Amino acid sequence: MKKYNDTTYAILGILTTECKTGYAIKQLIDNSLNHFWKISYGQIYPTLKLIVQEGLAEVRTSSTPGKPDKNEYYLTTKGLEELKKWLEQPVEQLPIERNEILLKLFFGRNQAKEKTVLLLQNYQQELENRLQTYEAIEKGILSHNHTVEDSFYWLLTLDYGKRTTKAAIDWCECTLEKFLTKGD
Structure with a gap:
């Protein structure tokens, strides 16, 4: 092949x-x-x-x-x-995520605590916006494409995006909580 x-x-x-x-x-x-x-x-x-x-x-x-x-x-x-x-064919490798927020957080001790908090809050807001986009896409698929054979598969991939985005939002909330309660 x-x-x-x-x-x-x-x-x-x-x-x-x-x-x-x-x-x-x-x-x-x-x-x-x-x-x-x-x-x-x-x-x-x-x-x-x-x-x-x-x-x-x-x-x-x-x-x-x-x-x-x-x-x-x-x-x-x-x-x-x-x-x-x-x-x-089987998937050859698991996806490797390149995540700028994690890279910046990894080196976060080199910036002011307030800047890190702001960075995390902005990231969480972007994730919440993405989740709203996914929910709008889902409504569109369900209302317009319910008879399209592909829509079942589209909804499965969309579900993955929604779940990973929700998990990332949850991570932001937990990280912000830990960060804000951490003593200097």
Whole structure:
């Protein structure tokens, strides 16, 4: 089995949805995948070009009167098989989190206590905002996509995001409490 990078597999997966143009792919990434998997705009078109060259997808030009032509990408049988093979492979490594708040806290003795408290409070607020975003996404999926076969899986990944965000908020609360009750 030829090995592609994860961005290639992500785009193959996206092509199993209704997203068929580069713009639609970018929208799906921005509104969903970006919460747990970063793909830059600059990676989309080179990846689409690669998967067409590899025979994993085909491109068709569609025309709409009064609008510029647009390229639409469709997964081939070979592309779907490649995606399925990748999906069936075990995860090679657990994700490694790069967390700036933990890095700053690790070296926190080098700044004023008030600055660390403010840093933690701001981080907690950002997490609470993220949780609200996830809850809004969940409402959108439940109200608009309940008949879409993918929505079950989307809700599972969203649940992971909600749970880890809630755990991080809980960590902030406990850490702030410990920090504020700690003697100097």
